[in-house]
Amino acid sequence: MHEVRGVVARSKGAPVSVETILVPDPGPGEALVQVQACGVCHTDLHYREGGINDDFPFLLGHEAAGVVEAVGDDVRDLAPGDFVILNWRAVCGTCRACKRGEPWYCFATFNATQKMTLADGTELSPALGIGAFAEKTLVAAGQCTKVDPSTRAAAAGLLGCGVMAGLGAALNTGNVSRGKSVAVIGCGGVGAAAIAGSVLAGAGTVIAVDIDPRKLETATKMGATHTINSAEEDPVAGIQALTEGHGADVVIDAVGRPETWKQGFYARDLAGTLVLVGVPTPDMRIPDIPLIDVFGRGGALKSSWYGDCLPTRDFPMLVDLYRQGRLDLDAFVSEEIGIDDVEAAFEKMHHGDVLRSVVIF
Structure with missing residues (x-):
């Protein structure tokens, strides 16, 4: 003992x-x-x-x-x-x-x-x-x-936990790849990691969304190409404006609230992917969204458990990238x-x- x-x-x-x-x-x-x-x-x-x-x-x-x-x-x-x-x-x-x-x-x-x-x-x-x-x-x-x-x-x-959750939300769950556009809502530890993962995957446009200017500054250091202060402007309109009016290919909700999930739902391009990695509380409910919008927009609505990681596969690989100076x-x-x-x-x-x-x- x-x-x-x-x-x-x-x-x-x-x-x-x-x-x-x-x-x-x-x-x-x-x-x-x-x-x-x-x-x-x-x-x-x-x-x-x-x-x-x-x-x-x-x-x-x-x-x-x-x-x-x-x-x-x-x-x-x-x-x-x-x-x-x-x-x-x-x-x-x-x-x-x-x-x-x-x-x-x-x-x-x-x-x-x-x-x-x-x-x-x-x-x-x-x-x-x-x-x-x-x-x-x-x-x-x-x-x-x-x-x-x-x-x-x-x-x-x-x-x-947290950094893997964010990296995995982009790399594993969201399947971010070269040239795709990504928006990350909420830029704390998990969101910042999702930005880093998107950059690592070769995303073209990486949009950071938060209400805290300090977190947006950190997101820029992590590789975000654009930032949106959602306390000052509509994030859905802002994300669409930065993606030629279409919306992002992948939106990652690192907050986990009904409001941010709904923003992510409508900030996607047609056939785009929404990834929920922020942890909601048990009392929260999916917001009122017309079912025709779910059908009409297509794409995928996903939850990311632990960044859908496999530790024996992902941890050594990410540590190698860290030691190489790439992460x-x-x-x-x-x-x-x-x-x-x-x-x-x-x-x-x-x-x-x-x-x-x-x-x-």
Whole structure:
């Protein structure tokens, strides 16, 4: 048993606390990981606010990279000393999605079997099955994706969730390709990554839409060719004006609200694709859109789960692009903080002051 410090959300809406966590030695199919860096993601805030479920207390943190310390007896493709990015899609290989050759949709992903606990024995619910705002965490071995050990942990860990979600929304779900026009609504961490992914894919016109001039400035640095401040002008008309009146080939909604989804729906070209990657709350509903408009505009309305990524395929490839200087993951790291600063980081994130705060262990 390992005694470490971790960030816990004990009840809905309450400030997080740093507490003693007990982490078991790995059993069959499990790995113990010494966490080096973990990004502060909106999903962690959703957990704290009760927006995911009510299985409090939560051990927060999931955008992480670190070094494997120990593995279960039956683990063969992972060893102590391996540098890994943690993921929440440890594919099973046997569900209906895996059997049909689409493991990025795996419906039965693995988590660790044993529970991490508070010092008094209270079982913790690890965020997305990871719980990496802790000096060590216990995960399923399949949640560890080996990448080049020379990679900066603070940057690599962001591929564990938000940056991968945005990159994948463009590259995997939206199928952005050379010369296509793309509009991204919402330019926080996920939206900025969607812009970077669109540029990486060779998109011709890349339009960033947000109400915050700071985020639009960041989007330009990420490669956006045009920006629209939707607090000052109609984004649908603006996107159409920048695409010869047609609308964008791909629109990515990185906000996840009915209003932005509707804007994305009408900002597409005929037969265009709308990708929802921003996470809505359970009370939100699809806006009132005439069914004839759905039929008449054609195209595709998609949701992007984790950027439809396959960690074993995508993480090493994206790390290689980062090491080659073709994907600037460092640009997403706004600040490096300590484990005691997570609550303050939530506040900065809420106010749009950062793309990502990253806890360094």
